[in-house]
Amino acid sequence: MILSPFEWTIAKRYMLPGKGERFIALVAGISLVAVALGVAALVIVMSVMNGFRAELFDKIVNLNGHAIIQAYGGRLDDWERVLKDVRATKGVVRASPLIDQPLLVTFNGRTEGIQLRGHTAEDIARIQDKVKVGSLAEIKPGAENVAIGNQLAQNLGAQVGDVITVINPLGRATPFGTVPRQIGYRVAAIFEIGVYDYDNAFVMMPIKDAQTLLLTGDAIGTIEVTTNDPDNVGRILAPLSRQLEGRAIVTDWKTINASLFEALAVERVAMFVVLSIIVLVAVFNILSSLIMLVRAKTRDIAILRTMGATRRSLLKVFVTAGFCIGAMGTVLGLLLGFVFLYFRQPIVHLVEIVTGQNLWDPSIRFLTELPARSDPVEIVSICGMALVFSFLATLYPAYRAASTDPVQVLRYE
Structure with missing residues (x-):
């Protein structure tokens, strides 16, 4: 819709009402702010929801892979052959043996439940960038060194160099019953994955040391698998599932975390719908301000008609005046949203200080920081919706x- 100089001049004049029309200007200003707040709210919430899902997925997959193969009974005795078959499967980019067992740990009279993770040296090295204190280089088979999560270290009061005791309740059988197996391990590194449940429970050690602690010999119970397409991991590993039927079960990340990611998807849709209503309410303000403007300018419109202004020209003038308010509100909302996302963590801390409440409890939110990841397609969709x-x-x-009849308006002038 191209405007002539005359139409654009009138449109600009109507976007800035005169002194006698301050109330109309106020309503138009409120409309602009309302659109900006609605767009900003949508950008912020959708970016945080996307970031939350992406961060959870990245951190979970980084430790657990896209799927795991779990042996029935917890023992996969011929795991080397199975591992070779897994690595030869089309679409699989990495497969590693894994020991994953819930146990207990004690230190200075404190006892915590842990998730023991026995990894290969290559898999342990993958969390190098997550290490806060200590060195992963000291974690070698037979050295009896381990890496523990940051939150677990705080709960135990343990630091690098301390010796923690890991307890395996299923120890050796004696004439007096089963004696739990207890082995002391030196804390060589403290890591922070960023997912509270992991940082609160994980203890990592070489797979050989885990086999010794659990008395499993050379057997393992789990194989961790990463594919080139996480969304189609079920199809990629379908041949393996048939091959291992009756001996092991293949579980992908969608099944393991189904309730969590389904809840996030439902909440994401619900938040988009609810916040879209804010934008809808804001554009009703634009409707109200334009109706008042038309009523206030009825005489001017009639005079313009008598001077030769066409219905089409008047239609374009008022559409432009209202659309510009929505467009300016959309741009302002985008800027406001991106500023909030850039400073999101300081803003959260500021609100916590002002209210005295912990707004981001990692034990509830899973992640240690408020994430955000903007999707360009979603941003364009939000802007398009606001403009439409x-x-x-x-x-x-x-x-x-445009339907104003100049004869009726100016009859008694």
Whole structure:
């Protein structure tokens, strides 16, 4: 819709009402702010939801892979052959043996439940960038060194160099019953994955040391698998599932974390719908301000008609005036949203200080920090929705203005 200089001049004049029309200007300003807040809220919430899902997925997959193969009974005696078959499967980019067992740990009279993770040296090295204190280089088979999560270290009061005692309740059988197996391990490194459940429970050691602690010999119970397409991991590993039927079960990340990611998907849709209503309410303000503007400018519109202004020109003038309010509100909302996302963590801390409440408890939110990841397609969709709503809100007032009969208006002038 191209405007002539005359149409653009009138549109600009109507976007800035005169002194006698301050109330109309106030309503238009409120409309602009409302659209900006609605767009900003959508950008912020959708980016945080996307970031939350992406961060959870990245951190979970980084430690657990896209799927795990778990042996029935917890023992996969011929795991070397199975591992070779897994690595030869088309679409599999990495497969590693893994020992994953819930146990207990004690230190200085404190006892905590842990998740023991026995990894290969290559898999342990993958968390090098997550290490806060200590060195992973000291974690070698037979050295009896381990790496523990940051939150677990705080709960135990343990530091690098301390010796913690890991307890295996299923120890050796004696004439007096089963004696739990207890082995002391030196803390060589403390890591922070960023997922509370992991940082609160994980103890990592070489797979040989884990086999010794659990008395499993050379057997393992789990194989961790990473594919080149996480969304189609079920199809990629379907041949393996049939091959291992009756001996082991293949479980992908979608099944393991189904309830969590389904809840996030439902919440994401619900938040988008609810926040879209805010934008819809904002454009009703544009509708109201334009209706008041048309009523206030009825005489001016009639005079313009008598001077040769066409209905089409008046339609374009009022559509432009209302659409520009929506467009400016959308741009302002985008800027406001991106500023909030950039400073999101300091803003959360500021609100916590002001309210005295812990807004981001990692034990509830899973992640240690508020994440954000903007999707360009979603941002464009949000802007498009706001602009379409703004355009639709201008049609009725613009039609009323274009339908003004100058004869009826100016009859008694």
